[in-house]
Amino acid sequence: MNVDWTPEQTAEFNRRRRSRNIALGVFLVCLAVLFFGISIVKMIK
Amino acid sequence: MTPATPAVAAPPGVSFAEWRDYLALLKPRVMSLVVFWAACALWTAPGHIHPFTAFVAILCVAVGAGAAGALNQWYEADIDGLMKRTANRPLPAGRIAPQEAFAFGAALAVGSVVIMGLGVNVLAAAILAGSIFFYAVIYTVWLKRATPQNIVIGGAAGAFPPLIGWAAVTGDVSTLPWLMFGIIFLWTPPHFWSLALFMEADYAKAGVPMLPVVAGEAATRRQILLYTLVLVPVSLLPWALALTGWVYGAVAIVTGTIFVIRALAVARNTATLTSAMGPEKALFKYSLLYLFLIFAALVVDHVVLA
Numbered sequence: 001m002n003v004d005w006t007p008e009q010t011a012e013f014n015r016r017r018r019s020r021n022i023a024l025g026v027f028l029v030c031l032a033v034l035f036f037g038i039s040i041v042k043m044i045k
Numbered sequence: 046m047t048p049a050t051p052a053v054a055a056p057p058g059v060s061f062a063e064w065r066d067y068l069a070l071l072k073p074r075v076m077s078l079v080v081f082w083a084a085c086a087l088w089t090a091p092g093h094i095h096p097f098t099a100f101v102a103i104l105c106v107a108v109g110a111g112a113a114g115a116l117n118q119w120y121e122a123d124i125d126g127l128m129k130r131t132a133n134r135p136l137p138a139g140r141i142a143p144q145e146a147f148a149f150g151a152a153l154a155v156g157s158v159v160i161m162g163l164g165v166n167v168l169a170a171a172i173l174a175g176s177i178f179f180y181a182v183i184y185t186v187w188l189k190r191a192t193p194q195n196i197v198i199g200g201a202a203g204a205f206p207p208l209i210g211w212a213a214v215t216g217d218v219s220t221l222p223w224l225m226f227g228i229i230f231l232w233t234p235p236h237f238w239s240l241a242l243f244m245e246a247d248y249a250k251a252g253v254p255m256l257p258v259v260a261g262e263a264a265t266r267r268q269i270l271l272y273t274l275v276l277v278p279v280s281l282l283p284w285a286l287a288l289t290g291w292v293y294g295a296v297a298i299v300t301g302t303i304f305v306i307r308a309l310a311v312a313r314n315t316a317t318l319t320s321a322m323g324p325e326k327a328l329f330k331y332s333l334l335y336l337f338l339i340f341a342a343l344v345v346d347h348v349v350l351a
Contacts, residue, residue: 016063023064038164041097
């Protein structure tokens with residue numbers, strides 16, 4: 001990325017981006033499980 | 046604690062936010078209260094609901110409340126930056142861009158309503174949509190900066206969760222959930238005005254017309270007492286109308302009496318310095334415990350004793 005950051009700032013940016021990406025991954029997996037569960041419950045009914 | 050933003054401005058489209066900042070946008074403390082109220086109504090409602098459907102309903106209430114909180118913070122970033130209590134929120138602190146917060150809140154609002162409609166039922170989804178709209182638009186955009194009655198009318202937004210929880214189980218809304226709505230609605234003014242009394246300087250600095258700022262401390266203390274004197278009889282109605290049992294009745298009488306005693310202490314207080322506002326701080330804390338106890342008593346009455 002073409003930004004004038006110190007190595008510490010770049011490392012901090014990367015750490016925060018990683019935390020966001022992990023959270024997004026967890027969210028998407030949970031969403032898939034949620035839709036799967038809703039479908040199963042609807043089928044049982 | 047969230048680390049400080051690096052001392053270099055992020056270029057457009059680059060975010061310094063952490064996952065915790067997005068969580069903070071959802072106002073997790075408010076969310077936990079809302080979830081508790083909805084869950085109590087869900088447990089209290091007659092009929093059967095599949096446990097997973099109940100989980101989906103509670104999740105949608107939580108996410109919907111969080112979405113409303115995110116939209117609220119997006120709109121109020123300017124005044125949040127002026128108040129000590131809210132200055133470190135992700136938007137005023139510059140960790141999340143306004144358009145990002147709006148998109149996050151709007152997406153969660155739509156998502157929670159759609160999933161509630163698909164997974165639970167249309168009535169619960171409609172009430173959830175109404176509550177998000179009420180909080181994000183009626184209260185945040187319209188009332189908060191316009192009138193000292195902001196939290197009286199806006200209190201309705203926080204009172205919707207029992208209706209949603211009940212509707213998720215029964216598909217309709219009857220007397221008891223409306224009484225639960227009424228209790229939260231009447232509880233909101235004493236709760237928030239006691240906070241506003243000892244946070245008055247913050248609200249005045251931000252130009253928010255809270256009652257203590259506009260009408261003064263004495264008038265606010267009188268209003269706190271008046272709303273408490275209406276709240277307590279209304280809180281006894283579920284028991285008086287035989288919609289609940291003796292556990293709820295006993296808890297409502299005892300906790301309501303303590304509420305009145307504490308509101309009287311506030312009404313008698315003439316302090317103008319925050320450091321001398323012990324009764325106000327005590328009432329604010331007690332009001333949270335009060336609502337927790339009477340809603341828990343409803344559940345005990347309907348679930349455990351039944």
